[in-house]
Amino acid sequence: MTAERERRRTEEPWRVGVLFSCSGPLALIEQTQLKGTLLAIDEINEAGGIDGREVVPVIYDPGSDDASFAAHAQRLMLDDQVSCIFGCYASSSRKAVLPVVERLDGLLWYPTLYEGFENSANVVYTGAAPNQNSLALCDYLLGRHGQRFFFVGSDYVYPRESNRVMRAFIETGGGEVVGEAYVPLNATRHDFVPIVRQLRQAAPDIVFSTVVGQATTFFYQCFAEAGLDSATMPIASLTTSETEVRAMGHDVARGHLTAASYFQGVAGSSNSDFLARFRKRFGDREPANMCAEAAYFQMHLFSRALAAAGTMESDVLRTCLADLELEAPQGPVRMASGSGHARLWTRIGRVDDAGEFEIIAEAGGPTPADPYLVSHGRNPTA
Structure with a gap:
């Protein structure tokens, strides 16, 4: 490889897929997830990107339709050559995308609470389990x-x-x-x-x-x-x-x-800083919520994992994501080793x-995810 070709390769942006509905019955909430995602990308790029390369989102609107989620996920991975997809609100759309990312060995970053009883190596779960x-x-x-x-x-x-x-x-x-x-x-x-x-x-x-x-x-x-x-x-x-x-x-x-x-x-400077940036980007009347916050912090988790991995290869990213911790607006969160779920408040x-x-x-601190409810002990809140 010539020096010029190597320079072009290393300057190419990191392309990621983004699948949130801007139309249909779920657009009200999914647009907030899109905003959280885009705010985090802006922050990452303003800080110099990842290894000097900016993050560029490839965005599609699935229109709150599960079949469209699956079709766009396949388009992202095959046509757009994207391996990481940030998206989905409904569990039905996640389940529609799941076979695509598993077959093509991509990663779906899923920022929504869900029903549990799932643990795919091709999904990063940053929303709450039951x-x-x-x-x-x-x-x-x-x-x-x-x-x-x-x-x-x-x-x-x-x-x-x-x-x-x-x-x-x-x-x-x-x-x-x-x-x-x-x-x-x-x-x-x-x-x-x-x-x-x-x-x-x-x-x-x-x-x-x-x-x-x-x-x-x-x-x-x-x-x-x-x-x-x-x-x-x-x-x-x-x-x-x-x-x-x-x-x-x-x-x-x-x-x-x-x-x-x-x-x-939520009290604390991490949240107040997040809200200030969110409102500056999207307007004072635009509320943040649990889904926007999860979409926001998972993009920063991705940034840290990618900086450590230096590659978008799913296996390497998963390894670098294990036990990764950051200060999210909700408080400190950490990815569990081996489960793909986050410790959340x-x-x-x-x-x-x-x-x-x-x-x-x-609760007094973040709660480890137990997606299969192996432990049925009560988790009282103060």
């Missing part, structure tokens, strides 16, 4: 709000599997599930009218919601318009973030609960009068 959010939320609700739960979810793999796990937690803790209902992913306000009617009749102590995307706003609005009250029947969720609260209106969201690794109200927030999540319970 023991990092569901378990603590269940304990909190049983101890403070009652024993009778009603499940409401979007009709796809994550809500159904998450509800299966939550049901086991509830019943082990002495509670019961008194009802369960599902709506289409593209549900409208009308789809929630009969569900609200069921809630009135069943009168549960808690509504556990795994509704996602734009439909979340319709559910909470319909709930409030029916005169149901968060003081006596709170909606507790793993998927309702600051973004959905802004969309539905803080008066509608007031008093409802979410368990997550990150809220905007466990927090519970309640929406206040201003539409912000007041953190009402949190």
Whole structure:
């Protein structure tokens, strides 16, 4: 190889794939993940890139369609020659992309809470597993709000599997599930009218919601318009973030609960600095959330792993990622050796009068992921 060819090779950018929906029913939340990803890329490049080479995203919009996620993932890896893909919100889209990255030996960096019971060598999981959010939320609700739960979810793999796990937690803790209902992913306000009617009749102590995307706003609005009250029947969720609260209106969201690794109200300079940069890039009115934060810090994890590896080869990157730690906006996070999952913080927030999540319970440190729930010990929050 001539010196000129070697110079061109070493100056070529690091190209990465980015797959988040900017259209369709999940665009409301996936666009925040795109923003977190792009902010981190900006920061990496402004700091000189990785080994002097900038990171360049190759971005496609799958339109909230699982088949399009799979098709774009294959296009990225075969046509665009990209081996690392940052993307997916819904578990169904992750599962659509999974065979592609496994067959072509790429890496999917997945910044979303999920239902667990998966551990692919070709996925980096930076969102919460059930023991990092569901378990603590269940304990909190049983101890403070009652024993009778009603499940409401979007009709796809994550809500159904998450509800299966939550049901086991509830019943082990002495509670019961008194009802369960599902709506289409593209549900409208009308789809929630009969569900609200069921809630009135069943009168549960808690509504556990795994509704996602734009439909979340319709559910909470319909709930409030029916005169149901968060003081006596709170909606507790793993998927309702600051973004959905802004969309539905803080008066509608007031008093409802979410368990997550990150809220905007997390104390510390890492988070305040992150929020300042996020708002400078996207506007003062743009809220950050758990999904944007995970998308942001996973890109910085990638940057550190790539700096150590010096190559985009999946096997080498995976080795360099093991036990890697960084100071994320949520607090210190660390990748586990061998599992591809991150140690994350466990927090519970309640929406206040201003539409912000007041953190009402949190663990004393990051919680190791246990995707297969091998340990069923309780993880109490303070």
